[in-house]
Amino acid sequence: MTANPTDSMELPRFCGIPTFMRLPQATGTDGLDAAIFGIPSDSGAPYRTGARFGPNAIREMSVMLRPINPYRDMLNVFDHLRVADLGDTPVVPGYLEETFTAIERFASNIADAEVLSCAFGGDHSVSLPHLRAVARARGTVALIHFDAHSDTWDTYFGERRDSAGTPFRRAAEENLVDPSKSIQIGLRGSLFSTTDISQSRALGFEVVDADELLLSSVDALADRIAARVGDAPVFLSFDMDVVDPAFAPGVQTPEVGGPSSFEILRLLRQLKGINLVGCDVVETNPLYDGPGKITALLAATVMAELLALAAHMRR
């Protein structure tokens, strides 16, 4: 199977039904090294909703991306990684439990084939069933988590255990992630309780808040992340609200005072030696993006950098 994107120097980017980066569509994982798919669920969103339209919004803007990554020695990502767009998982709006079951089943087909599993959200609750599929197939993972919020609350709205605010506590409880090899980056803003951040540390996660992120050297931070995860299989979860809303207005829980897209992308581009087995880019909500659709473009670019990270490992 070839997996080269349509050549935008030949056929204009606006021609054709958009897949991620104009990659081929596929219905299975045969011959693939990595699979892109959407998880269009926002039933776990505690405030803004509409992230169900995130995956297609990202696909639409991703046609602007080109295959060569100049930040990793002019790497052609698709020379080293056969990738296809597998469409979206099923979901059941308003029924979180059934939605989680459907997501896990879809993602298991990918993870069980030992194919790199790359998802677009959807709200952050979708990381939990995705992690269930990946961890069952690949073992407990190290988590690199970019977010303005810790998402390690215990319950929400009374005793609800599943929401966009709780996936990583569940993941730790279920042994899907190993907090001692995991790191959360970019936390900031006002808190519900004095323990919102310490609860992550109590679970064992390392936390780098936004102040530390913005005042640190990128090289040192990239090394620190690599040291934290070591050679464990890694799941990288990227919540778009980690960047300042000036750079990503189209998110569900914006938090002002964050890093720029340049600052975050430089960090991603410095990451090396990561054994990536799964990743997601979540919380893109096109209803809150402006006409320039810069949030969707940034989400697509983040995923392209993650593919480049994986391709770089394989070269």
Place this chain on the structure above:
Amino acid sequence: MTANPTDSMELPRFCGIPTFMRLPQATGTDGLDAAIFGIPSDSGAPYRTGARFGPNAIREMSVMLRPINPYRDMLNVFDHLRVADLGDTPVVPGYLEETFTAIERFASNIADAEVLSCAFGGDHSVSLPHLRAVARARGTVALIHFDAHSDTWDTYFGERRDSAGTPFRRAAEENLVDPSKSIQIGLRGSLFSTTDISQSRALGFEVVDADELLLSSVDALADRIAARVGDAPVFLSFDMDVVDPAFAPGVQTPEVGGPSSFEILRLLRQLKGINLVGCDVVETNPLYDGPGKITALLAATVMAELLALAAHMRR
């Protein structure tokens, strides 16, 4: 308790925290004839979501409305009807069952006090728990249902019985509404199955589709509605998508080819002799409304006409 709105000839409409029509806020029903409240749930929405922001969007635009209704003999609605804004029901995003319980409990406080219960949605699924509260307190109701869709499907997304597409089948099954005294108005557009409309008739509802609505005399239609419901207690459910999306772009399931706001308002203004005990105006989604916010303004105006209908009865 006085229930006069703030006078916009004295204090500009943009001054102050907006309640419906600048009415007083209240936490209970003491001294009220009618209670306005929001049901900000969109967990039952099968396609677009965001109607959770509907009630406050409608409040914001409702400040443009004035108390005198020239279509009912210069009636001052609030001379005859003491009304307050009771805020919103609780909801639990992503958990429909718990949300329904919370809605029913909130609405029961109103219905049990025999106060006219007036809600803003939210998606159309919220009519079901609202009807449960009203029917338990007031008895089985006649339903006047304005909508582009019948909302009488049995299940959605596999075996899910609750969604914005199913409330009125449930209501008929639970004997909350008496289909033989009920009427659906405005249905149109493409269908999932050949029985989408006949299923309503099979349940006993009278159906007036959009073609018939647009080609009929308003007077005759108003008489027909009044004859259908007779002197039964009436619940009027108004889905904003019944009007053409040119007049209400901010809805969740737009259906082109519908009536104008003039055509629908004239019909509402002709209704007489209706024993209204509950009503809702649902499916307003401000994320899809344009900057002019005309959908929210129309939703507010429809509710004001329903209050005038009730006030007219009491005069």
Place this chain on the structure above:
Amino acid sequence: MTANPTDSMELPRFCGIPTFMRLPQATGTDGLDAAIFGIPSDSGAPYRTGARFGPNAIREMSVMLRPINPYRDMLNVFDHLRVADLGDTPVVPGYLEETFTAIERFASNIADAEVLSCAFGGDHSVSLPHLRAVARARGTVALIHFDAHSDTWDTYFGERRDSAGTPFRRAAEENLVDPSKSIQIGLRGSLFSTTDISQSRALGFEVVDADELLLSSVDALADRIAARVGDAPVFLSFDMDVVDPAFAPGVQTPEVGGPSSFEILRLLRQLKGINLVGCDVVETNPLYDGPGKITALLAATVMAELLALAAHMRR
């Protein structure tokens, strides 16, 4: 002086700094039959503001209009009427009295030269100083007033006598308009008091409300207007909110349930034998118009029809 618009079959409409219908700019009235100008004041707006940007928004969309009017025997408006765009009057934001002085001075230069005075608002308060200039030069005028509101209140916000809600009471008091030859068309919606409409009639205006407008024959209504104004000098004031907000969302006080643009334009196109000496098209607010800018296009079209009405008289 020639006054032909730039030919859009030769030079694309988006080329060049936009004037009304791509007409020449002028600084005085020499050689003109009609003068177009903007009155960018919104200091009299009781609710929404931003109509100060109306004139340029209308100029921008007016480049889409073409010189031949097929509704008046393929009349080339500019063969019969030499027209130029005189730019905008000065205004003083936040100081209504000084603003009125500046408007009246500007408009007097036009009216004193017996040039047809054609203004774009701005909020409706600007009609008053404009009428002062026109009536002083041309004598008391008959008023043809399209609007969803009567704008004949006495005061607003306590004892403020000038606002977008009061100009025509002032105009009647000052003998600028002769109510016995004047007519208001399109009034509708909820009212502040039971006398909102009767106050117009008490002043002597004839009133055609929206229901009557929508249910009448256009021919009969055009005749009725012509009969009402007779051969008096006429000022036609067109508030964009007279049409339904589906057709004009970009207004300051939208009122749902109104006529379509077709219905209003047909009426304008049927008008004949009117001795037009001044006119305005007011309350266009581009901040509330959607991306299609249909309100500004309609405002431009209405003005083009008024120019055609004047040109038709002169042919």
Place this chain on the structure above:
Amino acid sequence: MTANPTDSMELPRFCGIPTFMRLPQATGTDGLDAAIFGIPSDSGAPYRTGARFGPNAIREMSVMLRPINPYRDMLNVFDHLRVADLGDTPVVPGYLEETFTAIERFASNIADAEVLSCAFGGDHSVSLPHLRAVARARGTVALIHFDAHSDTWDTYFGERRDSAGTPFRRAAEENLVDPSKSIQIGLRGSLFSTTDISQSRALGFEVVDADELLLSSVDALADRIAARVGDAPVFLSFDMDVVDPAFAPGVQTPEVGGPSSFEILRLLRQLKGINLVGCDVVETNPLYDGPGKITALLAATVMAELLALAAHMRR
């Protein structure tokens, strides 16, 4: 080949990469009765541009449509017509001639296979190469043309013979359409010259302007169209600006004062006995559509009605 759309009662409409009406994608015409494709060219647009994004915007909204058409006896369109989405033709932005060559080549594959050729524009210039392909394969066609403009100018911008304003003069000159069996419906608005409409008649087209359309009986008009085209092979070209911009703000040359979507859809639904061999729905420009995307939804609905017209013939 089966051609049933994805069932939206099972899988939510926002799940998956959108094709027209959730139909299967195909790369050729094998086994098809009708082929849907986009022509994303706006290089011929004399004013607004961006219709290159029209086809995908329409696909996105078309997922809201359902397969059963209640206006033609509960017809399931896809029981009688095997349809697939063939993606988009190539285009060369800024090079009209090369673009036309690419379009004609793509459309010829469909027309030569005697498959019903159904395109989304793109600006109206794309109808010309499409007609070349269809007429070469099927013979000179009768044209049913819905539009606010005649599009029969000779040249534009000096001596340019190809633009969105000229395709049907070219088509008549090249004998692609037979004007004596053709009809233009909905023309209105200001004109460049006194012959803008008579030029169509001089070419032999029958013309029904917007006033006549709005004041006529739908049944009589449907019969008149059917009589005009007789049993000739028919190409139906639908410019979205034929409806009022309140119903279709997202177009390139809006013209106020037009019919509603209900009025146009009723006419389409009354058409019978038409031997449709090709059609297009053009000039949808999502950059000017509001957040409700009602123009794209209407464009999709119009195409669904055209498929129903063809399916009805085959039943």
Place this chain on the structure above:
Amino acid sequence: MTANPTDSMELPRFCGIPTFMRLPQATGTDGLDAAIFGIPSDSGAPYRTGARFGPNAIREMSVMLRPINPYRDMLNVFDHLRVADLGDTPVVPGYLEETFTAIERFASNIADAEVLSCAFGGDHSVSLPHLRAVARARGTVALIHFDAHSDTWDTYFGERRDSAGTPFRRAAEENLVDPSKSIQIGLRGSLFSTTDISQSRALGFEVVDADELLLSSVDALADRIAARVGDAPVFLSFDMDVVDPAFAPGVQTPEVGGPSSFEILRLLRQLKGINLVGCDVVETNPLYDGPGKITALLAATVMAELLALAAHMRR
């Protein structure tokens, strides 16, 4: 009186009529340490208008904020400061003088009770009557003024002494502020005259322009501000245009090339030992904010930081 916000972990943030940070509403100052209120006047705006809608737009977004401030030792602001939302001051659109009288009267009720007076604008002219109320009750204040513009012009539009460009010259003239203890931060951009900045210095203000702000150490600058104001009672006036329009597009006089929200928030969070008696956050205009509403969110966050500054002092 308790003043705890509604708990967003229990009741979703979109439930209920929004007050600032979901605080209780109050009609007087009894039992309060701080009072939040809106001043919805934009009659002093020399260019863009619409800031009258600022206070409610900020309330709407402020529901996203949580009570614990991690930048001041996990301070729960409301443990130390009893706060309520008092709604809006009256205003008289188009009549600046009367508006100022109404604002001063409203604010005096707060200042006379020695309650911290916290206002949302409105345009910057509203700071003058607010300062009059505060200075009369608390004595001449030190001013900490964040702004891209000095707002110390003498007159505007001829001899108008009141506008959004003049409040701080008036305040100095009236001895409401002591320039020798005051500082202006963030000035930048093109100027009307060569003395636009030196006029501030001539009045006695210290000025830190945007270049100096961006190239300085935050710690040093925070110390410098604290040293400047000493132990005088302080009024902090925050014009949202001080940040770059990428971070605050919804302002009335945007000035490109400014600091990020992170840079400004870090400075506010470093401030210590300030005897705050009044503050405002002005010039938020939701009509120019994008759908993400990031300007309103930033304005709310700035006010939350000012409350934390005051709460920190009291702890």
Place this chain on the structure above:
Amino acid sequence: MTANPTDSMELPRFCGIPTFMRLPQATGTDGLDAAIFGIPSDSGAPYRTGARFGPNAIREMSVMLRPINPYRDMLNVFDHLRVADLGDTPVVPGYLEETFTAIERFASNIADAEVLSCAFGGDHSVSLPHLRAVARARGTVALIHFDAHSDTWDTYFGERRDSAGTPFRRAAEENLVDPSKSIQIGLRGSLFSTTDISQSRALGFEVVDADELLLSSVDALADRIAARVGDAPVFLSFDMDVVDPAFAPGVQTPEVGGPSSFEILRLLRQLKGINLVGCDVVETNPLYDGPGKITALLAATVMAELLALAAHMRR
């Protein structure tokens, strides 16, 4: 000829038909030192289109700019440089060759008079005919090129030699620019081929990519640019996508991860001793700008800085 802008302290900025910075309009170059004009062509745009509306969008926002530049010793630009707005060049949509001819002819009138030629695009293809006019009159120029992309591809879409991606290769081939004295600044993002950047260097251009730009000292970089161009006549071409899309969302090919407007403006303000003979600011597309119109404001500000650079030289 005087060339002072309208005084915005006297006449509000929203009064009058907007020209660049409220400068006088002119039809020729008599008495001018610099001429501003628009090139409203987007026929060369390979992806997004609509930059044809860029020049008027920039004019509209440029009224916010004031004449004094504080970054160059309180320079009043118009004391040293007589400037007027010459309107727009003709263009022929869809016909690139004819468009280029029209642009070159228009620009030659300016360049031949040795007047500083300052254009707003339009897409980047328009720099080529502009450079042809300037280089023929002034000799081969040194190019200072700000852009996220190199725009030195050879062909696009098959063998098309003219597009927004190719102008500077053409300019080098035609000896319009001397690459050995030229520099490209800000390149970043994914690439079509491994040689996208080296192709610029192979042509002789110096390249400073975004990483180097963001991590360099502004002073050193300004010196490096000055050294590179020496005393050659300079053309400065500024593609708005060089800044991050958070600061300029309204562009045609956004590229995330770029510099802020502060960072770029500081560099422009540090430039000294440049013999500027022509410049352009291109790729502003208002259809993708948010309601705050910050891209157009930044484009206007960049041009004002370029005028200040030229005025500074002449002082």
